[in-house]
Amino acid sequence: MVSKPKVLVFVDWFLPGYKAGGPIKSVANIVQSLSKHVDFSIITSNIDFGEPEPYKHIQANTWLQQDGFRVMYLDAAHQKLHVFRKLLQEENYQTLYFNSLFSVPYTLLPLLANKLNGGNAEVVLAPRGMLGPGALNLKKNKKRLFLLGAKSAGLFRGITWHASTSVEAEEIRAVFGGRVKVKVATNIASAGTVSTDKIKTAENTAFFFLSRISPKKNLLGALELLAALQVQRSVNFTILGPVEDEKYWQKCQEVISKLPENIVVHYDGAIPNPKLPEVLKSFHFMLLPTYSENYGHVIVEAWASGCPVIISDQTPWRNLEEEQVGWDLALDNKQAFIEVLTKCVRMGNNTYQVLSSNTQRFLQQRVITDEIIQQNKALFGVSHD
Numbered sequence: 001m002v003s004k005p006k007v008l009v010f011v012d013w014f015l016p017g018y019k020a021g022g023p024i025k026s027v028a029n030i031v032q033s034l035s036k037h038v039d040f041s042i043i044t045s046n047i048d049f050g051e052p053e054p055y056k057h058i059q060a061n062t063w064l065q066q067d068g069f070r071v072m073y074l075d076a077a078h079q080k081l082h083v084f085r086k087l088l089q090e091e092n093y094q095t096l097y098f099n100s101l102f103s104v105p106y107t108l109l110p111l112l113a114n115k116l117n118g119g120n121a122e123v124v125l126a127p128r129g130m131l132g133p134g135a136l137n138l139k140k141n142k143k144r145l146f147l148l149g150a151k152s153a154g155l156f157r158g159i160t161w162h163a164s165t166s167v168e169a170e171e172i173r174a175v176f177g178g179r180v181k182v183k184v185a186t187n188i189a190s191a192g193t194v195s196t197d198k199i200k201t202a203e204n205t206a207f208f209f210l211s212r213i214s215p216k217k218n219l220l221g222a223l224e225l226l227a228a229l230q231v232q233r234s235v236n237f238t239i240l241g242p243v244e245d246e247k248y249w250q251k252c253q254e255v256i257s258k259l260p261e262n263i264v265v266h267y268d269g270a271i272p273n274p275k276l277p278e279v280l281k282s283f284h285f286m287l288l289p290t291y292s293e294n295y296g297h298v299i300v301e302a303w304a305s306g307c308p309v310i311i312s313d314q315t316p317w318r319n320l321e322e323e324q325v326g327w328d329l330a331l332d333n334k335q336a337f338i339e340v341l342t343k344c345v346r347m348g349n350n351t352y353q354v355l356s357s358n359t360q361r362f363l364q365q366r367v368i369t370d371e372i373i374q375q376n377k378a379l380f381g382v383s384h385d
Helices: 022-034 081-090 104-117 140-153 166-176 219-227 246-257 273-280 297-304 334-346 349-367 370-379
Strands: 006-010 039-045 063-065 069-074 095-098 122-125 160-163 181-184 205-210 235-240 263-269 285-288 309-312 326-329
Touching (some): 006 104, 022 039, 022 370, 039 104, 095 104, 104 122, 166 181, 181 370, 205 219, 205 297, 219 263, 219 285, 219 334, 273 297, 285 297, 309 334
Parallel strands (some): 006 039, 006 095, 039 069, 122 160, 160 181, 205 235, 205 285, 235 263
């Protein structure tokens, strides 16, 4: 029997955490889909994103066996260079996988530890959209200094870059040069089921925003679009996600306080992943004018719940109107967003049901495919079935 390759994964947050959104889902879906072919070990923090307290009932700083993989939750005292050096020496890993570019404890320190150890495992790093123009322009001076220092130290020399799309592959080469090794493997999505009992009329339109509340996700832009709507009918807009930037959230609240009476906004906070499908059953459309997504798990989750999406053109998901599963619009074309939002408000149930059912076809044909599984296997040296 051929032994499975051993892969050590470093990720800032992992299950049962959910507040970091996409990064957790990216790793969880890889591990759950490939655990029959790859021996995964995961090193992560013992707190969820933005939380001051550790997970309850989870023992820290020791290996815990899960269904098909093992995981170690480190407390802050153990997120140290010498700890990583010791952990890397415990096993003969074929691959080290990093799920972030700018993380100090879960990318920089383990990378440095591996170099100091003289490790010969293949290093694969997924920047997760952090090299896109929209993402680099946020806190750009800090990021430029970081990249300059990392390049000077040779931390990224000889590694393999995991790009989720061909566009991200070009973004990586634009920053690190055309000769770097890049493997393209689309993110693995989890399937969902559509709600068959939601009805859409011109009098009951429910939009939602699902993401962290930070400038990159552009909740403020979404609220300003709703403020510009010239409709008299009732519109509901629900915000789902943790507050990452308090000052930014205050700006959003200021806009909310000035919205017309017919536009009602609810903030429901972060929703645990197992509860999300049930929550999304009550909504019709997702509104996410994001500045940058290298994949957009929340977009897939919207489709899985039968919700067409209204997003920016700064994601891999394009030509959505042609596919009849949503709209991808230029951020500088505010009028196009307003026209689509108005169309959605006025939309009747027959038209809506066509769009909603199309999301399931689109998921099966474009999102959840065997080709994507094979791409991800190749990341870790697993041959095609």
